[in-house]
Amino acid sequence: PKMDFGCAAYCQYAEQCLGELPAELLKNNDDLLKNRVAIEMKKYFEKDFKRISHATKVARYAEQIGREEGAHLGVLLCAAYLHDIGIKNAEK
Numbered sequence: 001p002k003m004d005f006g007c008a009a010y011c012q013y014a015e016q017c018l019g020e021l022p023a024e025l026l027k028n029n030d031d032l033l034k035n036r037v038a039i040e041m042k043k044y045f046e047k048d049f050k051r052i053s054h055a056t057k058v059a060r061y062a063e064q065i066g067r068e069e070g071a072h073l074g075v076l077l078c079a080a081y082l083h084d085i086g087i088k089n090a091e092k
Helices: 014-018 023-027 029-045 049-069 073-082 087-091
Strands: none
Touching: 029 049, 029 073, 049 073
16 A cells, blocks of 8 residues: 555556556556656755746746647656756755
8 A cells, every 4th residue: 555656657667567557547647757756846945935936837838838849748847847956056
């Protein structure tokens, strides 16, 4: 019950490792990855709501453009959420 198969959302070897994946997991795999990255970004920035808000806005704009351009939204949104992840260390 405590196993987390979130890696199946993005791992190219998931089917070999876990066997045939359930259709509901495959249907939502981009959302699983995107949501996990968004959560980790929020944890990383902690109470820096300015950075969290900025990353969220960038992701929202990226998703809008990505849908119009036919981009792989899972990868695009992860990049959008993480685009400033090194800013805290850079500012130090």
